[in-house]
Amino acid sequence: MAPSLTSTLGDTGKRPVLNAGNISASAMMAPALILVGVFILIPAAVAVIGSFFDFGMTSATWTFVGGANYRRAVTDPLFWLAISNNIFIVIGSVVSQVGGGAILAAILDRGIRRGSVVYRTIIFMPVVISSIAVAFVWMLILDPNVGPLNAIVKTLGLSPPRLGWLGDPAISLWMLLLIAAWQNVGFQMMLILAGLQAIPKEHYEAASLDGARGLKAFWYITLPGIRNVLVLATLITVIGGFKVFDLVFVTTGGGPANATQVLGTYTYTQAFSFGNMGYANAMAVVLLVTAALLGWLQVRLSRRA
Amino acid sequence: MSHLEVRDVVKRYGQLTVLSGVSFAAEKGEFVVMVGPSGCGKSTLLRSIAGLEEIAEGSVSIAGRNITQAEPSDRGVAMVFQNYALYPHMTVAQNMGFALKVARRPKSEINAAVTRAAEILRITEHLAKYPKALSGGQKQRVAIGRAITRAPEVFLFDEPLSNLDAALRSQMRIELSRLHRELGATMLYVTHDQTEAMTMADRIIVMNGGNIEQIGSPLELYNRPATRFVAGFIGSPRMNFISAYVIETVGRSVSFSFGLELPPLKLEFAPGETLPAVGDAVILGIRPEALGDSGEVHLADAEVTVVEALGRETLVYSDAHALRTTDSESLDGYFAQLVPSQSDKKLGQHVSLWADRSAFVVFAADGTTLHDASPAHAHYK
Numbered sequence: 028m029a030p031s032l033t034s035t036l037g038d039t040g041k042r043p044v045l046n047a048g049n050i051s052a053s054a055m056m057a058p059a060l061i062l063v064g065v066f067i068l069i070p071a072a073v074a075v076i077g078s079f080f081d082f083g084m085t086s087a088t089w090t091f092v093g094g095a096n097y098r099r100a101v102t103d104p105l106f107w108l109a110i111s112n113n114i115f116i117v118i119g120s121v122v123s124q125v126g127g128g129a130i131l132a133a134i135l136d137r138g139i140r141r142g143s144v145v146y147r148t149i150i151f152m153p154v155v156i157s158s159i160a161v162a163f164v165w166m167l168i169l170d171p172n173v174g175p176l177n178a179i180v181k182t183l184g185l186s187p188p189r190l191g192w193l194g195d196p197a198i199s200l201w202m203l204l205l206i207a208a209w210q211n212v213g214f215q216m217m218l219i220l221a222g223l224q225a226i227p228k229e230h231y232e233a234a235s236l237d238g239a240r241g242l243k244a245f246w247y248i249t250l251p252g253i254r255n256v257l258v259l260a261t262l263i264t265v266i267g268g269f270k271v272f273d274l275v276f277v278t279t280g281g282g283p284a285n286a287t288q289v290l291g292t293y294t295y296t297q298a299f300s301f302g303n304m305g306y307a308n309a310m311a312v313v314l315l316v317t318a319a320l321l322g323w324l325q326v327r328l329s330r331r332a
Numbered sequence: 333m334s335h336l337e338v339r340d341v342v343k344r345y346g347q348l349t350v351l352s353g354v355s356f357a358a359e360k361g362e363f364v365v366m367v368g369p370s371g372c373g374k375s376t377l378l379r380s381i382a383g384l385e386e387i388a389e390g391s392v393s394i395a396g397r398n399i400t401q402a403e404p405s406d407r408g409v410a411m412v413f414q415n416y417a418l419y420p421h422m423t424v425a426q427n428m429g430f431a432l433k434v435a436r437r438p439k440s441e442i443n444a445a446v447t448r449a450a451e452i453l454r455i456t457e458h459l460a461k462y463p464k465a466l467s468g469g470q471k472q473r474v475a476i477g478r479a480i481t482r483a484p485e486v487f488l489f490d491e492p493l494s495n496l497d498a499a500l501r502s503q504m505r506i507e508l509s510r511l512h513r514e515l516g517a518t519m520l521y522v523t524h525d526q527t528e529a530m531t532m533a534d535r536i537i538v539m540n541g542g543n544i545e546q547i548g549s550p551l552e553l554y555n556r557p558a559t560r561f562v563a564g565f566i567g568s569p570r571m572n573f574i575s576a577y578v579i580e581t582v583g584r585s586v587s588f589s590f591g592l593e594l595p596p597l598k599l600e601f602a603p604g605e606t607l608p609a610v611g612d613a614v615i616l617g618i619r620p621e622a623l624g625d626s627g628e629v630h631l632a633d634a635e636v637t638v639v640e641a642l643g644r645e646t647l648v649y650s651d652a653h654a655l656r657t658t659d660s661e662s663l664d665g666y667f668a669q670l671v672p673s674q675s676d677k678k679l680g681q682h683v684s685l686w687a688d689r690s691a692f693v694v695f696a697a698d699g700t701t702l703h704d705a706s707p708a709h710a711h712y713k
Contacts, residue, residue, distance in 0.1 A: 231419035238405035
């Protein structure tokens with residue numbers, strides 16, 4: 028993982044100097060560096076440059092417009108809608124994924140003796156499925172005509188939303204939150220479970236002798252023990268919430284009526300549907316800077332551990 | 333009434349009984365060491381006293397108060413764990429003051445208690461550090477400090493030194509003894525290391541298979557073991573055990589045979605000692621330091637098979653062919669012999685094993701001691 032690499036370098040407090048050992052190390056890292064360069068660094072640089080120009084997908088010339096693309100974003104209500112949707116997803120995901128993961132982890136750590144591995148595996152399984160596949164499976168489940176969810180709701184004597192689970196602007200974003208939680212909660216659960224199980228039993232025993240039981244033990248022993256894991260889980264979720272694209276793109280495409288429009292899908296739409304490459308680049312840069320800041324925060328906080 | 337009283341404590345894990353009715357008492361200010369092999373129940377007993385394990389039957393009282401059902405923190409005990417169990421996110425000072433903080437004591441009182449404990453343990457300069465910055469010995473001091481700040485009625489130690497290296501261990505042994513004198517506190521200490529037990533204890537409790545085999549001062553256990561188990565457990569290297577049977581009893585003198593081709597051995601039983609009957613199978617015991625080149629009894633001729641120079645003395649194992657020791661833990665039935673280093677035993681050398689009559693201990697087939705050795709035998713032959 029890139030952040031841990033940076034943190035290792037940061038710990039020594041020195042920049043690597045070229046010598047025999049470093050040259051062979053550089054040779055080993057070259058393939059990865061080249062790939063990162065070609066597919067991440069250069070496109071990112073092009074995006075930053077492009078955000079100051081006005082051009083289309085097939086434009087022969089780029090017109091320099093200065094900060095116009097950024098000014099446009101500030102006044103574009105859809106940009107702000109997308110950002111507020113992102114923030115909704117971020118907050119909702121932290122609650123559902125980190126919170127849900129913590130509850131599941133606590134249940135598996137304390138409550139369930141038998142079959143805990145089975146439950147763990149089942150809950151973790153969606154993590155290894157591609158988001159696109161997850162999106163398609165959930166589209167089937169939520170389908171207003173053939174979906175099992177409608178059937179279940181009807182069997183219970185309730186009426187499913189008339190416009191469909193994903194078609195109703197009032198609930199479609201909540202549905203996306205649900206799908207994202209279903210897919211990712213297993214990952215957060217594993218992180219937190221590992222954190223919980225890394226706390227030695229003796230710490231709780233010592234605490235019970237010191238008079239800290241129940242909530243006090245949770246406050247003084249458990250919470251500090253998994254603090255770093257919780258910070259990491261939250262940051263991963265926050266970054267994921269800002270970057271979300273594939274799930275939204277496949278299920279709703281940002282609709283209905285922009286109800287699920289997020290920065291990722293709106294950037295895509297501006298770029299490839301409306302041909303506003305410069306504006307799309309500017310929004311991509313906003314997303315990039317947000318993600319980079321959060322990534323930096325993650326490295327900072329995990330290094331303090 | 334004793335300061336700590338444990339009465340008929342029974343502990344079961346499902347079908348398995350790990351403590352089968354254990355009773356003992358410790359006086360105020362006494363240093364009691366519980367010792368025994370792995371799985372003997374000593375740690376379980378300590379944890380039961382701490383309240384970390386629930387007991388099925390029996391009672392525990394401290395300072396006259398029955399605490400069998402009390403929460404661990406309300407028992408007046410503090411415990412030092414084998415792996416320190418320091419809270420990693422708290423500084424040394426916070427670790428030591430944690431119990432007082434949870435009890436909502438005023439800051440000034442917490443600081444005073446922590447400062448005093450740190451001075452006693454000489455860790456004042458580490459108070460602001462986190463546990464991960466400390467060495468094993470320092471961590472163990474902090475763990476002890478955490479117990480001291482609580483000023484408990486009884487200190488409980490669960491193998492506190494077994495994670496330390498040998499040099500540090502013997503240093504900490506001395507410091508713990510000093511600490512015990514300074515605090516005048518009642519301490520209950522669990523270890524599997526008989527050296528720790530012998531050096532620190534006022535009294536030792538030897539446990540085996542969920543039962544107490546014997547309680548006594550270190551020298552009592554060494555000189556007058558109540559059972560074959562205690563005789564084998566206390567003393568290093570282990571006592572040699574030989575199978576024999578009784579061929580004759582005349583008055584209080586009993587003759588034992590080791591086999592047809594070996595001379596019989598006649599021992600005088602003291603008044604009050606239980607005489608075995610003719611034909612009884614018994615075990616004779618003799619300490620490695622009581623076997624030598626001369627003495628009243630010639631046990632057997634042997635060939636030296638292993639020589640371990642320990643410095644001041646040498647541990648010699650020899651194979652007596654016709655006479656083998658009977659102990660699952662002894663080396664191929666060889667006799668262990670502890671001799672001064674200058675005696676210069678060589679591998680393959682032929683030796684004669686001699687001993688004085690007063691050096692033999694006799695155990696019945698069930699392991700109880702029938703006849704004690706005279707303490708006077710405990711010198712090199």
